[in-house]
Amino acid sequence: MITWLSIIGGFVILTLGAESLVRGASSIALKLGLSPLIIGLTIVAFGTSAPELAVSIKSAVAGNSGIALGNVIGSNIANIGLILGITALIRPIKIESQMVKRDIPIMIAASLLFWGLLLDDGLSFIDGAILSTLLVSYLSYSYFTADKQTSDETEVAGQNQWLSVIFIIVGISMLVGGGILFVDGAVALAQSFGISEIIIGLTIVAIGTSMPELVTSIVAALKGQSDIAIGNVVGSNLFNILGILGVTALIHPIISSDISTLDWQVMIGLAVMLLPFAYTGLRIGRREGAILVLGYLAYISYLVTQA
Numbered sequence: 565m566i567t568w569l570s571i572i573g574g575f576v577i578l579t580l581g582a583e584s585l586v587r588g589a590s591s592i593a594l595k596l597g598l599s600p601l602i603i604g605l606t607i608v609a610f611g612t613s614a615p616e617l618a619v620s621i622k623s624a625v626a627g628n629s630g631i632a633l634g635n636v637i638g639s640n641i642a643n644i645g646l647i648l649g650i651t652a653l654i655r656p657i658k659i660e661s662q663m664v665k666r667d668i669p670i671m672i673a674a675s676l677l678f679w680g681l682l683l684d685d686g687l688s689f690i691d692g693a694i695l696s697t698l699l700v701s702y703l704s705y706s707y708f709t710a711d712k713q714t715s716d717e718t719e720v721a722g723q724n725q726w727l728s729v730i731f732i733i734v735g736i737s738m739l740v741g742g743g744i745l746f747v748d749g750a751v752a753l754a755q756s757f758g759i760s761e762i763i764i765g766l767t768i769v770a771i772g773t774s775m776p777e778l779v780t781s782i783v784a785a786l787k788g789q790s791d792i793a794i795g796n797v798v799g800s801n802l803f804n805i806l807g808i809l810g811v812t813a814l815i816h817p818i819i820s821s822d823i824s825t826l827d828w829q830v831m832i833g834l835a836v837m838l839l840p841f842a843y844t845g846l847r848i849g850r851r852e853g854a855i856l857v858l859g860y861l862a863y864i865s866y867l868v869t870q871a
Contacts, residue, residue, distance in 0.1 A: 567749050567752040567753055567756065568749070568753075569749075570745050570746070570748050570749030570752070571745075571746060571749035571750060571753065571768070571772070573742075573745055574742045574743065574744070574745030574746030574747075574748075574749060574772075575742070575746060575772050575775065576742070577738050577739075577741055577742030577745065578615045578738070578739060578742035578743060578746060578772065578773065578775070578776065579742075579775055579776060579779065580738055580742075581614070581615075581734070581735045581736070581737070581738025581739040581741075581742055582611060582612050582614060582615060582735065582739060582775075582776030582779075582780075583735070583776070583779070584731045584732075584734050584735035584738065585611040585614060585731065585732055585735025585736060585739065586607075586608050586611040586612060586735070586776070586780060587728075587731050587735075588727075588728040588729065588730070588731025588732035588735060589607040589608070589610070589611050589728075589731075589732055589735075590603055590607055590608060590611075591724065591727075591728040591731070592607075592725065592728045592729075592732075593606075593607040595725065595728075598707075599791070600789055600791040600792050600795070601660055601662065601663070601791040601792075601795050602706060602707070602795070603792060603795070604784070604791055604792035604793070604794065604795020604796045604799060605667060605706060605795040605796075605798065605799035605802075606703060606706060606707070606799060608780060608792060608795065608796045608799070609795065609796055609798075609799025609800045609802070609803050610799075610803055610807070611735065611776070612776040612777045612780050612796060612800055613639075613777075613799075613800045613803040613804055613807070613808060614735075614736065614739040614743075614776075615739055615742065615743050615746075615772075615773035615776060616635055616636060616639050616773045616774075616803075616804055616808050617739075617743075617807070617808045617811065617812075618739050618740045618742070618743025618744065619631070619632070619635050619743045619746060619747045619769060619773055620632040620635055620636060620808050620809065620812045621811070621812050621815060621816075622743060622744050622747050623635065623747050623751075623765075624812045624813075624815065624816040624817075624818055625815065625816050626747075626751075628747070628751055628761055629686075629761075629818045629819040629820070630760065630761030630762040630764075630765055631747060631750065631751065631761050631762075631764065631765040631769060632765070632809075632812055632818055633762070633765065633809075633818060633820055633823055634761065634762045634763070634764065634765020634766040634769065634770065634823075634827075635765045635769045635770055635773060636804045636805065636808055636809055637765075637766060637770075637823065637827050637828075637831050638765055638766035638767060638769065638770025638771070639770045639773055639774045639800075639801075639804055640675070640801045640804055640805070640831050640834075640835070641766075641770070641827075641830055641831050641834060641860065641863065642770050642771055642774040642860065643774055643777055643797045643800055643801055643804075644797060644801070644834040644835065644837075644838055644856060645834055645856045645857065645859055645860025645863070646771070646774070646778070646856075646857065646860045647774060647777050647778045647781055647797055648781070648793075648794070648797050648838070648848065648853070648856060649852075649853045649854070649855075649856030649857035649860060650778065650782065650853065650857060651778075651781045651782055651785045651793055651853070652848045652849060652850060652852060652853025652856070653850050653853040653854060653857065654782060654785060654786065655785045655786060656847050656848065656849045656850060656853075657785060657790045657793055657794055657847060657848040658790040658791075658846065658847050659790070659794060659842045659846045659847055659848065660791060660846070661846065663794060663795070663798065663842060664839065664842050664843050664846070667795075667798050667799075667802075668798060668835075668838055668839050668842060669839070670702065670802065671798050671801050671802055671835055671838075672832070672835045672836055672839065674698070674801075674802055674805045674806055675801075675805065675831060675832045675835045676832065677695075677698075677805075678695075678805045678809070679828050679832065681694070681695075682820045682823065685819065685820050686817055686818055686819045686820050687809060687812075687813040687817065687818040687820070688813065688817055689813060689814060689817065691810075691813050692809070692810045692811065692812070692813025692814035692815075693810075693814065694810075695805065695806045695807075695809055695810030695813070696806065696807070696810035696811060696814060698806050698810075699802070699803070699806035699807045699810060702802065702806065743773075746769065746772055746773070747769065750764050750765075750768055750769045750772075751764070753768070762823065762824075762827075763867055763870070766827065766867055767864060767867055767868075777796055777797060777800050780792070780793075780796050781793040781794075781796050781797060784796065794842075794848070798838075801835070826866070830863050834856070834859070837856075841856075
């Protein structure tokens with residue numbers, strides 16, 4: 565009972581914390597005149613990836629590298645297969661040419677780099693430094709090449725700025741606390757059922773920490789903000805690889821001996837598949853959404869049979 569309460573309570577806190585963080589961060593970003601796509605790729609993506617960061621750091625420091633790696637790989641798979649798929653089923657997603665020409669190829673390259681760095685069965689401090697540096701470079705390039713939009717609401721922005729900061733602080737606090745609760749429950753569950761940490765990380769933890777992305781993308785799509793929906797998913801996947809694993813490896817080395825070839829193939833395969841889906845008509849329609857969701861369900865079904 566305590567284990568399930570920890571998992572459910574952690575998930576609820578994670579979701580509420582992500583909502584608070586995204587609301588505050590998006591508000592500040594808009595006041596800076598950033599475009600919706602850049603907001604989705606950076607501020608919103610970072611906010612919804614914060615649960616993965618809390619869970620991965622907690623897991624790695626506790627010696628549960630399988631949870632940390634499975635969380636990131638599973639989250640990246642869920643972001644494209646489950647989240648983007650469901651979002652497209654609800655409402656087709658329009659794609660900007662910048663996403664096809666730059667951001668999706670960068671996500672694919674980051675996925676291949678991630679795979680290459682783990683060929684020696686782990687991520688070292690140097691690997692973490694490489695990934696973190698690439699993240700800072702990507703964020704800097706995205707910001708300085710973005711089209712800025714001026715706003716005439718300076719007075720209102722100044723009045724609401726402190727409220728946005730409060731939302732961010734509360735959101736981060738809830739994400740850290742929820743992440744600790746969630747991973748503790750997940751590890752206990754894995755031990756009680758005799759299931760390997762990597763399977764738990766690839767399924768329960770990955771899906772749980774990806775719920776903020778799901779909610780954010782669906783809400784954005786329903787409001788007609790396709791840029792935020794697709795930017796959230798692609799940006800989150802980049803943050804997961806470059807930021808979360810980069811920072812985690814800087815804090816504590818990560819061992820990858822439990823990762824299977826299939827997990828890599830599915831993660832990289834979905835990233836590559838997204839490129840032609842987005843390029844065709846610059847939209848991801850319901851048919852593509854159905855393919856992504858069915859592919860994800862097939863992968864999860866296979867993992868369950870191997871547990």
